[in-house]
Amino acid sequence: MNKSLNLAVNLAGMKLKNPVIAASGAFGFGREYSNYFDLGRLGGIAVKGLTPLPRKGNPPPRIAETPAGILNSVGLQNPGVHAFIEKEIPFIRKFDTAIIANASGNTVEEYENMVEILSDSDVDAIELNLSCPNVKEGCMSFGSTLEGVGKVVARAKKYAKKPLIVKLTPNVTDITEIARAAEDAGADSVSLINTLLGMAIDAKARRPVLGNITGGLSGPAVKPVALRMVYQVSKAVKIPIIGMGGISCGTDAVEFLLAGASAVMIGTAGFVNPLVWVETIDGLEAYMRENGVHSVTELIGALIG
Amino acid sequence: MKSEKIKMVRPLNENTFLIRFESEIISNTAQAGQFIHIKCFDGLDAYLRRPISICSVDRANKTFDIVYQVRGKGTGLLCAFRPEDEMDVMGPLGHGFTLHAEHRNIVVVGGGIGIFPLLQLLKDHPALKKTAILGFRSRAVVVLEDEFKEHCDELIIATDDGSYGEKGFVTSILEKRVQEEPVDMVYFCGPSIMMKRGVEILRQRNIPCEVSMEQRMGCGIGACLVCACKTKKGDDWDYSHVCKDGPVFDGYEVVF
Ligand SMILES: Cc1cc2nc3c(=O)[nH]c(=O)nc-3n(C[C@H](O)[C@H](O)[C@H](O)COP(=O)(O)OP(=O)(O)OC[C@H]3O[C@@H](n4cnc5c(N)ncnc54)[C@H](O)[C@@H]3O)c2cc1C
Numbered sequence: 001m002n003k004s005l006n007l008a009v010n011l012a013g014m015k016l017k018n019p020v021i022a023a024s025g026a027f028g029f030g031r032e033y034s035n036y037f038d039l040g041r042l043g044g045i046a047v048k049g050l051t052p053l054p055r056k057g058n059p060p061p062r063i064a065e066t067p068a069g070i071l072n073s074v075g076l077q078n079p080g081v082h083a084f085i086e087k088e089i090p091f092i093r094k095f096d097t098a099i100i101a102n103a104s105g106n107t108v109e110e111y112e113n114m115v116e117i118l119s120d121s122d123v124d125a126i127e128l129n130l131s132c133p134n135v136k137e138g139c140m141s142f143g144s145t146l147e148g149v150g151k152v153v154a155r156a157k158k159y160a161k162k163p164l165i166v167k168l169t170p171n172v173t174d175i176t177e178i179a180r181a182a183e184d185a186g187a188d189s190v191s192l193i194n195t196l197l198g199m200a201i202d203a204k205a206r207r208p209v210l211g212n213i214t215g216g217l218s219g220p221a222v223k224p225v226a227l228r229m230v231y232q233v234s235k236a237v238k239i240p241i242i243g244m245g246g247i248s249c250g251t252d253a254v255e256f257l258l259a260g261a262s263a264v265m266i267g268t269a270g271f272v273n274p275l276v277w278v279e280t281i282d283g284l285e286a287y288m289r290e291n292g293v294h295s296v297t298e299l300i301g302a303l304i305g
Numbered sequence: 306m307k308s309e310k311i312k313m314v315r316p317l318n319e320n321t322f323l324i325r326f327e328s329e330i331i332s333n334t335a336q337a338g339q340f341i342h343i344k345c346f347d348g349l350d351a352y353l354r355r356p357i358s359i360c361s362v363d364r365a366n367k368t369f370d371i372v373y374q375v376r377g378k379g380t381g382l383l384c385a386f387r388p389e390d391e392m393d394v395m396g397p398l399g400h401g402f403t404l405h406a407e408h409r410n411i412v413v414v415g416g417g418i419g420i421f422p423l424l425q426l427l428k429d430h431p432a433l434k435k436t437a438i439l440g441f442r443s444r445a446v447v448v449l450e451d452e453f454k455e456h457c458d459e460l461i462i463a464t465d466d467g468s469y470g471e472k473g474f475v476t477s478i479l480e481k482r483v484q485e486e487p488v489d490m491v492y493f494c495g496p497s498i499m500m501k502r503g504v505e506i507l508r509q510r511n512i513p514c515e516v517s518m519e520q521r522m523g524c525g526i527g528a529c530l531v532c533a534c535k536t537k538k539g540d541d542w543d544y545s546h547v548c549k550d551g552p553v554f555d556g557y558e559v560v561f
Pocket residue numbers: 064065340351353354355356357358359371372373374375376377378379380381418421422518519520521522552
């Protein structure tokens with residue numbers, strides 16, 4: 001018996017050949033990992049967080065290892081949206097995969113501006129980053145209040161000619177309210193979770209490990225929190241969800257789908273295993289074969305009980 | 306990412322160990338100054354990979370060596386590896402030292418764990434006169450003395466406490482050397498403060514130099530942007546990345 005498996009998902013009008021996407025910030029613009037595997041195997045690539053102008057980012061150290069995870073405080077270092085459009089899109093387009101532009105700004109106007117510019121570029125979707133914990137202005141300061149999310153999403157949506165994904169921060173009291181605010185304001189999809197705000201201290205030196213003092217926690221350590229949030233949000237909104245946080249293998253991805261995600265993103269695990277994205281796709285296929293699942297969509301929200 | 310087979314493990318002192326790997330690809334392609342990114346433990350403990358320099362390669366026998374000092378959890382876990390074991394290694398990675406065929410007199414300056422990548426540089430460099438100035442804390446931690454001696458014309462060892470070789474800073478020895486004779490290029494690897502002082506000394510005489518920088522890493526290949534190092538960019542500066550743009554940089558480009 002060799003029935004063909006169907007891994008394709010439809011996400012807010014975007015067709016993905018499979019539900020595995022590289023998470024923003026861990027994958028650059030794909031160039032480096034293209035030396036390790038065919039980027040065309042991925043459902044999509046969420047590129048490094050972009051801003052209207054180039055940004056230098058935060059002072060080092062920008063990473064600290066913590067139990068089963070990491071803290072990062074990169075702070076949106078990027079070449080600016082125009083350099084991305086000119087130099088990076090043509091490269092990624094050589095591969096058969098969806099391009100998701102992760103966009104940030106300091107002000108509502110900058111978010112509008114980013115969405116307008118990116119809507120006229122050759123990307124497949126725009127992921128509004130309302131959740132970076134490592135910058136002083138914009139981002140998480142909008143993403144952590146209902147008014148902030150409502151305002152940025154509603155205003156950005158007016159300029160959107162591509163599917164608009166809103167990336168949510170877990171650093172809130174009730175993520176379901178925030179997700180609903182994004183949905184009400186016109187988001188086509190929500191992605192979660194971004195990193196959890198954390199800190200590491202070097203006791204011997206009596207200093208914070210990170211140059212920016214605080215940073216965002218990611219990796220296997222956050223997976224239970226991320227799963228819980230995806231599950232809760234899936235009960236609260238009708239728009240599709242992209243789940244992430246600590247995914248490291250096919251089984252992890254299945255868990256997020258069962259919790260209600262229509263697709264998943266993987267970031268940190270790639271630092272340890274540069275093939276994690278393709279191995280997750282393989283693992284997902286193996287799970288489907290072993291469990292008599294023909295279409296991956298059968299798994300979405302299919303948690304029993 | 307590959308499993309590389311360990312051929313030999315040799316303790317150099319109480320907490321410094323040499324591992325020799327069998328690897329046709331790495332021994333054939335590695336350049337002096339590049340590093341490998343090691344998964345020290347197959348599990349969630351010491352989750353991230355650790356960068357360790359390639360110390361020496363033997364192209365004929367298809368082997369390469371690394372030397373590591375036990376610092377914390379990750380390097381501590383490396384002590385469990387034995388000959389015939391396989392280690393999960395990415396590499397060779399990064400941008401290594403630049404060797405100029407026309408240079409006749411070069412000096413390498415290393416401190417502590419920074420001495421290791423300088424050995425292969427000395428082996429590969431065609432210069433007529435090669436001097437190594439290596440700094441250690443004390444006599445007890447001096448390692449690879451014979452190996453360095455074999456691959457340079459003059460080896461000067463300095464210790465902080467004077468218990469072996471000359472007492473004091475490698476940079477003072479370098480300063481004297483460049484006053485005494487024309488040096489074409491200097492290569493540094495070691496503590497940032499040592500390299501900063503070294504570059505200042507050379508700047509007065511316009512002697513070209515390269516420095517090998519250290520920074521905490523994630524991906525090791527240039528995708529995550531965590532390993533930032535301040536470098537000059539026109540009249541301004543920007544953050545370059547140690548794993549991809551470095552670890553070796555032009556000494557005058559780095560903003561210390
Ligand atoms: C390009 C490069 C080449 C290196 N070559 C060598 C070498 O040849 N031999 C050698 O003994 N050491 C070398 N080091 C340093 C070595 O990577 C660290 O000593 C090691 O990562 C410490 O890990 P740990 O788990 O034992 O220590 P821990 O302190 O437990 O490490 C915790 C975290 O901090 C990071 N970290 C700690 N110290 C350093 C450091 N000095 N530099 C970068 N990250 C650090 C670790 O990678 C880890 O993520 C090199 C570092 C770099 C960047």
